[in-house]
Amino acid sequence: MGIGGIGMSAFARLLHSRGHRVSGCDEAATDLTRTLEREGITVILGHGAGHAADIDVLVASEAVPKDHPELAAAREAGVRVRPRMELLGELLRAGPSVGVIGTHGKTTTTSMIAVALDGAGLDPSAFVGGIVPEFGSNARVGSGPFVAEVDESDRAFAELGCETAVFTNAEDDHVGGNQATYWETVEEQHAGFARFVAASGRVLLCADWPGLDALSTGAPSQLRYGQSESADYRAVDLQPDPEGTTFTVLYRGERLGEARVGLPGTHNVLNALAALAVAHLYGADFQQAASALAAFGGPGRRWQRVGELNGALIIDDYAHNATKVGAAVQAAQQTGRRVRVVFQPHRYLRTQQSWPRLADALMGADEVLVLDIAAASEEPIEGIHATLISERMAQLGHRGVRYLPERGEVLRHLRHTAGPGDVIVTMGAGDVWKLARELTETGE
Incomplete structure (x- = not known):
């Protein structure tokens, strides 16, 4: 169910590639569902109890209500209903595995690990929450280690474990509200991280993020990565430039070699370092892994270069x-260009919880155009509006912020003002990405 989702479609591809007969359903056709059909996976539009006929297993997200007619019909027909996290746990236990957890950076880090292992000839399988250009997919089937993004927005993740847990950070996302898969408190969520780590063979945690050591005490073995002197794997001698960062990797003080990440931002240095650390742990040749990583342009919607408009770079x-x-x-600032952001807040609850922090985080941009909140199926919350962000920024002295809900006006403004010295970043988890495409496809 929900086969058009980025996670469920990856499951479908993995199982299909392993010889299972896979079908699925979703509300509407998308580029992703059409791609699945071209790959030989049957996709039915809409939901209905009749879908439970002639199947052995129904895989569903925890977000699907337990009384959904499709689930009820499946149970009545004796079909085994499996939560998606249960299926992921089975894949992680099947052999050597790497599970990437944390609030930020999972998709990029998972992609980088898979690309580095592939470049070094270790033939990984991969389950990613985004399209990896090198694979042309969000999934890869290989004979080597299984590398998986493990999403904490599904509370069942805490009952899983893997051979190597890569722990990027821990903050307060996916907490509160009435979302079926969200955590009631940040403490409960962080306890979930700790359970996953304790059930894993070892943890590779980011030494630069405070609090991860305390959450990782249950792991049989701990390793650290980061710029911190306490890290086992260290990134030193960082040389940032407009396109990315070159750095040196040390393992317990011994030089492994020079590496490069072709994505700007210190956070991407850390993501790349984690990938190189995993490659080293699994016996990969460092230079082969580093070369593959240097050529990596990022997964879809993670600092994705869409094109240009009047010489401006569109991200x-x-x-x-x-x-x-x-x-x-910060990544945009590293390009050395004028930073122009089109920001779409995501979810009313998230905006309610963090609009002051969102405003503060945007202050470093030269221009910010704020769209309306992407509801993502949530009901509006009284008093919560995108203008909370734009007005706070203005009160803090930002002179280039505007609330601009009309997308046509956003397009007209950028088409007439974009120049070679600009980087324009469409930013958010909703459908703001469409504006980036429109700017490059129909720009003047």
Whole structure:
């Protein structure tokens, strides 16, 4: 169910590639569902109890209500109903595995690990929450280690474990509200991270993020990566430039070699370092892994270069909470261009919880155009509006912020003012990415 989702479609591809007969359903046709059909996976539009006929297993997200007619019909017919996290746990237990957890950076880090292992000839399988250009997919089937993005927005993740847990950070996203898969408190969520780590063979945690050591005490073995002197794997001698960063990797003080990440931002240095650390742990040749990583351009919607408009660089980024937004702004500043952001707040609850932090994170941009909130199926919350962000920025002295809900006006403004010295970043987890495409496809 929900086969058009980025996670469920990856499951479908993995199982289909392993010889299972796979079908699925979703509300509407998308580019992703059409691609699945071209790959030989049957996709039915809409939901209905009749879909439970002639199947052995129904896989559903925890977000699907337990009384959904499709689930009820499946149970009545004796069909085994499996939560998606249960299926992921089975894949992680099947052999050597790497599970990437944390509030930020999972998709990019998972992609980088898979690309580095592939470049070094270790033939990984991969399950990613985004399209990896090198694979042309969000999934890869290989004979080597299974690398998976493990999403904490599904509370069942805490009952899983893997051979190597890569722990990027821990903050307060996916907390509160009435979402079926969200956590009631940040403490409960962080306890979930700790359970996953304790059930894993070892943890590779970011030494630069405070608090991860305390959450990782249950792991049988701990390793650290980061710029911190306490890290086992260290990135030193960082040399940032407009396109990315070159750095040196040390393992317990011994030089492994020089590396490069072709994505700007210190956060991407850390993501790349984690990938190179995993490659080293699994016996990969460092230079082969580093070369593959240097050529990596990022997964879809993570600092994705969409094209140009009047010489301006057009970037699309999934950043939707304050830490991710701040990191994306810092990456944009590294290009040396004038930073222009089109920001779409995501969810009323998230905006209610963090609009001051979102405003603060955007202050480093030269221009910010704020769209309306992307509801993502949530009901509006009284008093919560995108202007909370724009007005706070103006009160803090930002002179280039505007609330601009009419997308046609956003397009007209950018088409007439974009120039070679600009980087324009469409930012958010909603449909703001469409504006980036429109700017490059129909720009004057």
